[in-house]
Amino acid sequence: MNLQQLEYLKTIAETENFTVAANLLSVTQPALSKSISKLEDELNVPLFEKNGRNIKLTRFGRIFLNHSNIALMEIEKGVKELEDIINPNTGTISISSTSSIGTYFMPFIISGFLNTSPNTKFQFNYQSIPDILKDLKSGKIDLGFYHNIDGIDSNDEIESIAIKREEYVLIVPKKHALSNRFEVSLKELKDESFVAFCDGNKDKMLSYAEYLGYIPKISIHPSEASMLEGLVAAGAGISVVPNTPIINTNAVSIINIKENIKDKVIYMAWLKNSYMSPITKVFKNHVISSIS
Structure with missing residues (x-):
């Protein structure tokens, strides 16, 4: 079993078609089929079954895919962490905010940070509060910004702090x-x-x-x-x-x-007890110091 096979499994499960998956992965269909067959032999269970002209995961395949996705995510986090250690002053920060905050607050915060850390890249988008919390929990974003924290007590894995009050x-x-x-x-x-x-x-x-x-x-x-x-x-x-x-x-x-x-209060939130890159920590501290 190797990392490539896990990537193959994920793509085939998403497309439910060996030909489409092979094109996306830039491999031949026979090579892709052979790789999955070897993985099935090693696991001693069928991972896919026919579904009309396409295929779908078997019960065994769904179980193994869940663990496979976790493994791929952890490897990706490990690679990112090593990259951050090598280059502690550069990197990409992924953030989301509600649209109202993104209109008048985030542009000034981000532009101010880029004045001192010009090599930083931002992935920034607007989302609803439930989607921000969801993406924080899944690790898709590093930081979230929103006004309302109703029910935040039910999200024990999320930590948030008030960073600005507006009358x-x-x-x-x-x-x-x-x-x-x-x-x-x-x-x-x-x-x-x-x-x-x-x-x-x-x-x-x-x-x-x-x-x-x-x-x-x-x-x-x-x-x-x-x-x-x-x-x-x-x-x-x-x-x-x-x-x-x-x-x-x-x-x-x-x-x-x-x-x-x-007053209306803006909160900054992140996932508790999770890895945070050095540049994200610097940005988080920048936000806190900018509005204090």
């Missing part, structure tokens, strides 16, 4: 009747239409019903956080948002909120 403010169009106000009570907004965005779940949208005494009228749910400010500027409604430096005060007016609303 909420009201933004309105420049020509709005409230645009020249310094402060406003949420109770004054009964007749207003709101533009509201929520990462992944509109049912969890920030609600001020407890302050307003009624459920606010939502005129539009933009699909991206980056659209929210433009919609407000265009007169589609008003919105309550975290007070960030990128709010365009030429397009909208920022008004303080009289009520004491709980």
Whole structure:
């Protein structure tokens, strides 16, 4: 048994076709079939069976593939760890964030880090909070960034820390009747239409019903956080948002909120007791020091 056979097994299981798998692996079909036959002989069980014109894993094959995938993942981690030891100041950091954080927070954090560590590469994408937690657990990403940590106690393998607190403010169009106000009570907004965005779940949208005494009228749910400010500027409604430096005060007016609303908190998370590359540790410390 060798590493190549395990790679062959994985690809065949994914494609369920020897010809397609052979093309992906850049080997001949006879060579691929022979390699799998040797593996089956060694294990003394059939790993595949016919499924129409294709093939599928047998019960034995499914069991062995689970262990094979773990072995391949551990080998990949070992190779990466050795590469990191050889080059502790370079490498790739894989991170994910919710789209709202990715719009205004992550670009500044990443660009600031690249000023001091220009040889670092980032793999960065937007995900929902459940997907971020899932990919942290599977080792697909090194760090995750999100606002909401409801139910985080049920994820014992995830460690998270608060890295930034943001107070909420009201933004309105420049020509709005409230645009020249310094402060406003949420109770004054009964007749207003709101533009509201929520990462992944509109049912969890920030609600001020407890302050307003009624459920606010939502005129539009933009699909991206980056659209929210433009919609407000265009007169589609008003919105309550975290007070960030990128709010365009030429397009909208920022008004303080009289009520004491709980701040929005950004968290950084990683998998406990797992290997973290030197460059990822440096970036993690950079994030903490940048906002402290």
